[in-house]
Amino acid sequence: MIQGDLKVTAPIRWAMVGGGRGSQIGYSHRCAALRDNSFQLVAGAFDIDPERGREFGESLRVAPERCYPDYQTLFAEEARREDGIQAVSIATPNSTHFAICKAALEAGLHVVCEKPLCFSVDEAEELRALAQERRRIVGVTYGYAGHQLIRQAREMIANGDLGEIRMIHMQFAHGFHSEAVEQANPGTRWRVDPRYAGPSYVLGDLATHPYYIAEMMLPELRIKRLLCSRQSFVASRAPLEDNAYVLMEYEGGAMGHLWTSAVNAGSMHGQKVRVIGSRASVEWWDEHPNQLRYEVQGEPVRILERGMDYLYPQAREDDRIGAGHPEGLFEAWSNLYYRFALAMEAMDRGDTTAVEALGIPDIDAGVEGVRWVENCVRSADAGAVWVDYA
Template identity: 95%
Template sequence: MIQGDLKVSAPIRWATVGGGRGSQIGYSHRCAALRDNSFQLVAGAFDIDPARGREFGESLRVAPERCYPDYPTLFAEEAKREDGIQAVSIATPNSTHFAICKAALEAGLHVICEKPLCFTVAEAEGLRALARERRCIVGVTYGYAGHQLIRQAREMIANGDLGEIRMVHMQFAHGFHSEAVEQANPSTKWRVDPRHAGPSYVLGDLATHPYYLAEAMLPQLRIKRLLCSRQSFVASRAPLEDNAYVLMEYEGGVMGHLWASAVNAGSMHGQKVRVIGSRASVEWWDEHPNQLRYEVQGQPVRILERGMDYLYPQALEDDRIGAGHPEGLFEAWSNLYYRFALAMEAMDRGDITAIEALGIPDIEAGVEGVRWVENCVRSADAGAVWVDYR
């Protein structure tokens, strides 16, 4: 059944920091937030250049006086207004996320932040404590988690359709950075600079996406220990890696493997998650997001299609256009954004149970992503050795 109803009681007054003209990720945030009338863009600090940011904001029909030169001014001035912002999205380089997120929470704002949330577990846990104190939602844009068949996989696993879970294989391995493209591309250059990207490149930028997808499908799994090996095949990127392998041992004996790469020459995207059980497996590939491959041992392969009545009801909640019509990344992001909006409304009325039922990538997902990268780097820098996870 197509779900066309409005999701929230009134659009949430919303601003963005960063995501100005030419920003691919900024466009993704705006398209996702505005699609279901869950948010209304009323303010922003869109660019490090105030004049350029103001001009861009006005082109989005934001009032000139609400196009601010920087995020401290944005938060301070909006707090003075009766119709001030209720939430903010952060679409800036990694090194700025912690400071902006902290300032937003201190201003009592709900936050939607690009990953990584910050660079260290200590910082992440500090943001979690602040979010709890201020009773604010922090959403992290693991956008692929909004695809409908991720929820189908989760329900199949929970229902025992795969049997006892044994292995989880994850990858995000494209080939677009097989050469030093960052020398001529500013949007890539900062991603391989430790001052702006943090302690990793593909581990933090790519690997955390399939890692979270596996977490969404298998919320009960907890890593016991891991081993990481990382490489810089384009030597100028060292000490940051452009390729990495991670082995994970989960509590209870489940094993995991993750390959992250920006030098998988010829691959367009290469993000896949395969969950292997004692009687069957499921596999999702982001280049074919409307299909979930279901393989039962001894039976023909089945391809489950988005929007079909044979799926679990939870996998049909986000259906927009019916089966057969292809949906993509903007729909996935929109699914997350409207759930973020519902979580914000629920938090404002104190309904924690409703928030938990939404299954959003929240502050806990942000903390866990930072913890995973930190442990991977620790293992790799010690010579690719097993390290205890907690």
């Protein structure tokens, strides 16, 4: 199924807000967007320091006159050009996402935004209404969701290979912030400051990734109520948590559990999703993303490998190289970005059916991520009590 052909009609003229020199996430966006020639980076407001941003933009071969001091100037000036931008990616601290995303939509641009979209469900719903009104795509970079075997798990569940779904166990628990590393690292410091990070740290920054992957595997599952307990083991991070546990009861009786942590000492990444059915289970671990563990009760464990003919066709749509060659995070991001580009093209021609078929983490996924965090914080702050999901 490896084609190697271009997937979009023409590269989408694209800009970035944030993601300047030294930004790991900015580099991830550019690698993903440019890999399949789906986007062309033509403009940007790359840094809060205009001169530093201009110098960095020029190093990326962006014309100096299109390296702008801020996003307001970027959107206004590009709107005056016949070859102005069609889309923008937002790679800035959380506290700025809502304002930039709203301004981009009002300027008629498609958007790819880092999560969270914003800090409250009210703001998220405002962005969704605006995106629908302007008929623009808002993609959210749940980058791990681009790994192919997540689609295999989705198809297995939908086909009934696991039987009736009973439990979903999710985790994203690394150990790199077991000490107060933010004291010497500005890139971490804002993530533990509620003024910039919002109402949560690991719930919003880490947990929403496996939560979305589970949503992708089980799109029909709906939370009925949840209970969240969160802790600040590094005391200076309070009121934001660096560890949390969430129990979820789904409509229909299935149960979910999510553990998220930045203080799981010794763990490299620790992101896993395990779905347990009445006859079998599947487990995906992002440190081994090319394998899916498939366990049928009473039978030997099977390890399903990326790119193999025995997988469902949907799990092979994004093959870039033959089975046995490992693919990683940049490939996963690239799979999302080319789908974002196809969604933008489809929306521009009014083909909403094609948009829905692409299965991207879109504005609805962004709204749901904000809603989930808001409910978790509400439960935790009330004393770790069950709350109806609202």
